[in-house]
Amino acid sequence: MFDLSTTIIPGGLSLTDLLVQFDNVMIACGMTVYDSYTSGGNTIRVYQLVQNASATGTVYLQYTFTTATSATFFSPNLSTWVTWNAGTHTGTTQISQTAGITLYPTLPTSVYIFQSDAGEGKFALFINGGTTSVTGAAGWVRPGTKHSSYDEASNAFYFLVNSTNMTSFTTPRSVIVSTVNISTILSSTSPISADNYVRPYAPGSKVLYSNGSSGGVYGRFSEDWADVGYGSSSFGYILQDANDASQRYFCISTTAAVRIR
Amino acid sequence: MAFTYTTSTQASGFSQATLVSFIDGVMTTSLGFTQIDSYVATDDFRVYSYATNGSAKGTFIVRVQVSPTQISIVAYDTWNSGTHTGTGPTTSSTLTWSNSTSAVADKFVGPEGRFMVLTNNSSRLIIGYIKPATISTTTWPESTYRHCYVPSSSSMGSMYVSAGSGGITTASMNSLNLTSVAAATWAGSKRQVWGPKCLYSVVTGVVGWFTDVAETGLSGIAYGDIIQVSVGVEEYFVIGASGNSAVVRIV
Numbered sequence: 001m002f003d004l005s006t007t008i009i010p011g012g013l014s015l016t017d018l019l020v021q022f023d024n025v026m027i028a029c030g031m032t033v034y035d036s037y038t039s040g041g042n043t044i045r046v047y048q049l050v051q052n053a054s055a056t057g058t059v060y061l062q063y064t065f066t067t068a069t070s071a072t073f074f075s076p077n078l079s080t081w082v083t084w085n086a087g088t089h090t091g092t093t094q095i096s097q098t099a100g101i102t103l104y105p106t107l108p109t110s111v112y113i114f115q116s117d118a119g120e121g122k123f124a125l126f127i128n129g130g131t132t133s134v135t136g137a138a139g140w141v142r143p144g145t146k147h148s149s150y151d152e153a154s155n156a157f158y159f160l161v162n163s164t165n166m167t168s169f170t171t172p173r174s175v176i177v178s179t180v181n182i183s184t185i186l187s188s189t190s191p192i193s194a195d196n197y198v199r200p201y202a203p204g205s206k207v208l209y210s211n212g213s214s215g216g217v218y219g220r221f222s223e224d225w226a227d228v229g230y231g232s233s234s235f236g237y238i239l240q241d242a243n244d245a246s247q248r249y250f251c252i253s254t255t256a257a258v259r260i261r
Numbered sequence: 262m263a264f265t266y267t268t269s270t271q272a273s274g275f276s277q278a279t280l281v282s283f284i285d286g287v288m289t290t291s292l293g294f295t296q297i298d299s300y301v302a303t304d305d306f307r308v309y310s311y312a313t314n315g316s317a318k319g320t321f322i323v324r325v326q327v328s329p330t331q332i333s334i335v336a337y338d339t340w341n342s343g344t345h346t347g348t349g350p351t352t353s354s355t356l357t358w359s360n361s362t363s364a365v366a367d368k369f370v371g372p373e374g375r376f377m378v379l380t381n382n383s384s385r386l387i388i389g390y391i392k393p394a395t396i397s398t399t400t401w402p403e404s405t406y407r408h409c410y411v412p413s414s415s416s417m418g419s420m421y422v423s424a425g426s427g428g429i430t431t432a433s434m435n436s437l438n439l440t441s442v443a444a445a446t447w448a449g450s451k452r453q454v455w456g457p458k459c460l461y462s463v464v465t466g467v468v469g470w471f472t473d474v475a476e477t478g479l480s481g482i483a484y485g486d487i488i489q490v491s492v493g494v495e496e497y498f499v500i501g502a503s504g505n506s507a508v509v510r511i512v
Contacts, residue, residue, distance in 0.1 A: 149448040176447055185435045185461060202459060202467045211439045216448060216478070217455040229466060 393469025
């Protein structure tokens with residue numbers, strides 16, 4: 001199951017104060033603040049994510065906050081690195097670049113933090129004040145079951161959250177592919193359950209895959225992840241299993257829900 | 262538990278009567294159906310049933326119609342052999358047959374279905390049913406709803422059902438539609454098989470999960486290929502070589 005907690009980043013914050021809040025979110029996602037410095041007028045934070053002791057088990061996430069946009073919002077650029085030297089503020093082997101989060105210092109932001117007790121992910125979804133859709137995402141996911149032939153010594157088996165709709169994830173240290181997708185079953189816009197409620201469907205069906213020449217299905221999530229009827233769901237819906245009302249799922253996108261405690 | 266897989270062949274040059282007899286033998290002797298009606302009304306008709314359990318909707322009924330040019334199948338909710346009429350017919354599936362080629366029946370029997378894939382005249386028709394191992398009998402009890410599905414085509418991408426869950430008449434089989442995956446190098450250059458597959462409808466959502474019906478990548482596969490994940494331990498027969506890439510476990 002996932003422990004769900006929420007926090008509100010107040011509006012009207014300076015970048016310095018905003019970064020304190022951002023640090024706390026990243027720490028909740030299982031990271032540590034590894035480096036902090038300024039360069040070229042930009043403020044930069046580096047977070048260390050240690051997944052496991054395997055050769056690919058550690059990665060560094062470098063967020064660059066460009067001050068030019070700070071009047072209304074921050075859309076930090078994200079780079080990931082295999083190693084990082086906090087003394088020289090330099091890293092080796094830049095793996096990928098993506099931007100998965102936008103912060104609005106002028107308006108409050110609600111942050112939903114999901115922490116799996118089964119090791120299937122720690123991630124945060126940001127919703128800016130005045131909107132109802134997710135405006136930012138950070139953290140990582142890891143399917144509970146890994147394909148038996150997937151060599152974690154060569155390819156990281158944790159995937160960074162980088163899209164607000166949680167449909168694709170980046171592979172920080174993989175020689176196979178750079179992006180993987182999460183599967184959906186209910187491609188229709190209309191399915192709701194037989195009792196006319198939006199329900200979680202097919203818990204345990206979610207897989208991470210890539211449709212390329214080196215692709216395939218890399219892993220499968222546990223029953224803590226479920227499908228939802230596309231178009232009949234919305235972020236923040238709490239869905240009850242049709243056959244067991246004690247099983248509650250939180251709608252994190254239009255196509256996915258996670259079981260919460 | 263896997264499907265038991267066998268095959269039968271009717272040599273080319275056969276008559277319509279021989280074709281009817283061939284299908285009848287496969288249905289009754291190989292697949293275990295009971296013939297509950299047989300009549301001629303311009304075309305040859307045979308009606309078969311199989312009771313998967315004792316529930317009111319636990320019995321599958323299918324009518325096979327053979328004309329001088331076509332084989333057509335329709336599943337029913339009920340059948341009256343006195344009047345040769347049924348209720349709740351599904352949409353029909355057809356194959357235009359020819360005696361210029363042989364007729365080959367690949368036969369599959371297991372806990373999740375009894376069916377043949379009939380190949381003739383460069384076409385295929387699935388006669389019989391599949392039934393997911395895991396169904397929600399709490400929401401859709403078999404006293405009211407049937408869980409036996411007829412694949413509408415040999416791709417196994419969509420299904421017909423009579424008195425289905427929540428009253429549905431069609432269902433779809435999920436697919437990741439992975440086209441490029443052939444033999445992933447990171448997986449030891451072996452073709453992947455993943456599953457299980459499920460059936461769902463836009464009305465009722467997921468209506469059942471299989472254990473012996475799975476999926477593979479579309480690239481480079483053909484009907485009848487055997488994918489040996491582990492030789493003699495886990496093997497799959499490729500049926501849906503286009504559209505759905507469905508495979509059924511035979512070992």
